[in-house]
Amino acid sequence: METRFTKNVLSVVERIPSGQTLTYKEVARRAGNSGAYRAVGNILHGNHDPKIPCHRVIRSDGKTGGYNQGKKEKIKKLKSENAI
DNA sequence: CGTATGACGTGCA
DNA sequence: GTGCACGCCATAC
Numbered sequence: 001m002e003t004r005f006t007k008n009v010l011s012v013v014e015r016i017p018s019g020q021t022l023t024y025k026e027v028a029r030r031a032g033n034s035g036a037y038r039a040v041g042n043i044l045h046g047n048h049d050p051k052i053p054c055h056r057v058i059r060s061d062g063k064t065g066g067y068n069q070g071k072k073e074k075i076k077k078l079k080s081e082n083a084i
Numbered sequence: 085c086g087t088a089t090g091a092c093g094t095g096c097a
Numbered sequence: 098g099t100g101c102a103c104g105c106c107a108t109a110c
Contacts (some may be wrong), residue, residue: 005107010108024092030107039107041091057094066091074091089108097101 006043008032013044016056021083023060041065056083 008031016022017066020028024037031040042052048068055074059065064084078084 005105028092033106034098036106037092038090042089042106043091045091048108054091055086057091061093064091068091071091086110087106090106092106093104095101097099097109 005031005039006047007032007039009043009050010047010049013052013057016053019050019081019083021056021058021078024057025060027057034046058084075079 009027012027012030013022024040025034028034028037028040033039038055044052044057045068047054051061055064055067055069055077057065058078064071064074064078075084
């Protein structure tokens with residue numbers, strides 16, 4: 001079930017350019033719910049679409065957070081595009 | 085709306 | 098700097 005918020009979040013993440021990283025909070029703010037960063041993580045967790053560069057979404061602490069393919073791969077991808 | 089969960093964030097010890 | 102607890106919102110059951 002994709003609600004407007006979920007679709008928005010996916011769209012925002014999909015719009016993230018290469019080498020650019022956004023925090024869950026920023027994504028939530030762009031999606032229309034600045035305080036729903038918790039839900040953002042949940043949405044990405046349930047959405048494993050290859051068109052969604054979820055690896056470009058990191059935490060505010062500078063940590064990568066999680067990844068359906070493995071946080072290790074996430075870090076690798078980020079370093080590969082010089083985003084981190 | 086009730087309960088439970090989560091790839092988070094901030095605050096405080 | 099590290100660790101723990103609380104809060105916050107959306108989705109699933």
